[in-house]
Amino acid sequence: MAGTKYQYVKNFELPDPLLPGTFMVYRLDGHSFHRFSDEHKFAKPNDLRALRLMDHAAQNLMEEYPDIVLGFGESDEYSFLLRKSTSLYNRRQSKIVSTLTSYFTSCYVLYWPTFLPDTPLRYPPSFDGRIVLYPGEKEIRDYFAWRQADTHINNLYNTTFWTLVQQGGETTTQAHATLKGTISKEKNEILFSRFQINYNDIDPRYRKGSVLVRTEVPEEEPADKTEQQKKKAKKKAKPRTKVDLIHCDIIKDQFWNERRILEQ
């Protein structure tokens, strides 16, 4: 057969399985989104339309890939937790990281006009992805705590910075100088004393980031099902789930105690 003599090149494809029995965290980041948000005139410090688009793409990804049990997003990045026992694409690293990044990107571009109808895309946005393995529940808790702590730090800074510029009349250079070396308490104080803004009153979406959780949907049974049909349905059915967006604390225990995210 034509081509047979070239097939040896397939031998250079090396396996890249990820260690079984570990949690995968898949994280994606916008590629050069500093420039991208400038070019598309994103509102500062947070562009609600762009954040909603991120959430929507992430939600779509979780609906397409049931093995993702948790998502957390802030700004132009999103982290997803896959259940420990997932055998998605036989745990092949390149396959997983490329496919998930592709699907997310596809959603982002496809639904862009829905969320930013007045802002045509000037060029194709892209994302990079990576997978990090964590062996235990503690590390997973700490990973998500790390991201949400980061959200807090960034958002407090950005909120104060842009308030100084937009309401305080400072140049960006001046605002940088004003904030240099300040700790959280001082930023809160600037917001409150100079602009009567209580940081804790700001929309939790910005302060806490976006949390996507999967919950089971109780299946309604049609009244006229035979016993046979019921048995069959019971056997087959994975419970249907839906993905909810919330903006809550995921550092403390409560969030995790109320859900069985890590036991799947």
Add this chain to the structure above:
Amino acid sequence: MAGTKYQYVKNFELPDPLLPGTFMVYRLDGHSFHRFSDEHKFAKPNDLRALRLMDHAAQNLMEEYPDIVLGFGESDEYSFLLRKSTSLYNRRQSKIVSTLTSYFTSCYVLYWPTFLPDTPLRYPPSFDGRIVLYPGEKEIRDYFAWRQADTHINNLYNTTFWTLVQQGGETTTQAHATLKGTISKEKNEILFSRFQINYNDIDPRYRKGSVLVRTEVPEEEPADKTEQQKKKAKKKAKPRTKVDLIHCDIIKDQFWNERRILEQ
């Protein structure tokens, strides 16, 4: 600082550099494109609009990433050759494979309406990507020969199959049976004797696939440049390049002898 105590989770990110001094081939494939092409009613055996969109996305990718020196596409897959000495993203595997796949996907979705204006996207298409390393020029030649031989085999089969169905009135089941076990010569014979189709007259785009080559663009110098400006320009400038689409044989030597693709 808040978050500091969680930062240890970064230690679980392991390095994934690709061996220096080797050619990278990056290949992407449409994910479940059998279903995707059905849902979007792609013409059989080849949908010119969809192929042009693939080529356009690939061309965009090569324009964005100058280290890609060659592209080859057929159907819903594309292979790209990166020059041996590339240090793109420090040769980190996940970063490269995710970013390139994301960028291609983004182009595919963004330019879909341009190429298939009458066919709205029904759901987000996605691609998977992989990187294979090849140490030498021979393997690179054979890799691309392998893909083009595959193009030939698939296209001859599909062309004959769909001619039997579309012009010969066979069902798809019948057409499968007709072709079962046939060799190339027999498929050519079916096309010619029953349908007066000379396979070699078919558009080379379908028979040879799409080849994207990068060529240098001679920079025109404005007449009024000072000597100083010229020197400066000369020093800085990487030669500008453009990416051309052709449909030619890449198995034989001629294609390679006429270009310095592997010496970069």
Add this chain to the structure above:
Amino acid sequence: MAGTKYQYVKNFELPDPLLPGTFMVYRLDGHSFHRFSDEHKFAKPNDLRALRLMDHAAQNLMEEYPDIVLGFGESDEYSFLLRKSTSLYNRRQSKIVSTLTSYFTSCYVLYWPTFLPDTPLRYPPSFDGRIVLYPGEKEIRDYFAWRQADTHINNLYNTTFWTLVQQGGETTTQAHATLKGTISKEKNEILFSRFQINYNDIDPRYRKGSVLVRTEVPEEEPADKTEQQKKKAKKKAKPRTKVDLIHCDIIKDQFWNERRILEQ
């Protein structure tokens, strides 16, 4: 400096860190030990001298590498558990696997004359090693259970086989045929009814394999130490440990409950 222009070749050395926070199991196996045991006329089914040499080499390895918290050996193989948080050689895979295998081999050859004084080494024996990562305690328990179950299966077979040959007068071919398809109970029955051997009376060394556990040695304080010296000693000292060889069940809970092997 001479040599500077060649130093780029160091860039081809790629990092190979093992995932943090996971247990490493390091296992070594005799290389072609079927032939080796024939050439050195090892007693069948078990050569006590050779097994003691294996245990001695393993004990030495554990004394040299305090991060090894458990060893299990049977025949010409040995498995070692490293504590989860070990940072031995920065968890570099090749470094660990090569160094441990080298050290074990070195002990095996060096102490050979001590354990087999009448049998000169006819050629250099060698071992291969590998590292397998396990994320959790359950997998570690099951790993060692797997090896001990294997010890049982092999030893019951070999004991019966060689009894048939040595005491029953069968050829090896006949003994193979006699045992073909037999289950454990039937082998026990052959031993008991034909040779009056109660398998459970056989030395646990053969039935259970060799278990190496590390225990703390209480440090005696010399009577004349000053308070200053005591404080200093307290501060510095990791508790001294010794490595004990036992032959006991490691499948059931008792062994693990009595020790804190996995919590280190």
Add this chain to the structure above:
Amino acid sequence: MAGTKYQYVKNFELPDPLLPGTFMVYRLDGHSFHRFSDEHKFAKPNDLRALRLMDHAAQNLMEEYPDIVLGFGESDEYSFLLRKSTSLYNRRQSKIVSTLTSYFTSCYVLYWPTFLPDTPLRYPPSFDGRIVLYPGEKEIRDYFAWRQADTHINNLYNTTFWTLVQQGGETTTQAHATLKGTISKEKNEILFSRFQINYNDIDPRYRKGSVLVRTEVPEEEPADKTEQQKKKAKKKAKPRTKVDLIHCDIIKDQFWNERRILEQ
């Protein structure tokens, strides 16, 4: 069967194949040989007995593993080149690196009494190993040039240093100070003007290191072989080879031009 339920732990063994079509360089280094050479009172700057033992172990390794086509040793390290197309142990990294290191170590310990009959081993010596992949011939040439340049630098320094101490009556601290910042020419000058030593007259073994090359041995045919036997022998036989030790320049072209080391 007993043990079956534990067998899943085998799934945690991940494949580790090395890229085909590349040269493997396997390098081993003595582990803590500074202390080891002190404890065993190695002569300074070079201990001929210990170097001969290294060479002997390396020669044994090459005789055992015909896929090694070149060896280069200095001090307590040795590098080995495997032919590009080797399929030794299916190119599995851990298997190769552990087995080769084990075999070398085994030879080193086994033949120690032959080469250092008056110096009993005080404790088990060990080595670490690593494999580095190189895609092309140029990198292989440069790798070995790098090691030989290193041999030169180290040996010139050590020779001058120990001459200052042994013949010049300097303390080691003084000798360090004397040599600090000196270039090669100055070390040569110290040796010549103060001690009448022409560095180039020193044994090439020390100046050039040890080079192990494999050469074919013409097979003598017994006179009484039948035609049939000859045919069979011809078909089966890999040419027999032997491994020669030389001490020559391997940086310049001559060494490589006279042999077909890289073309195997």
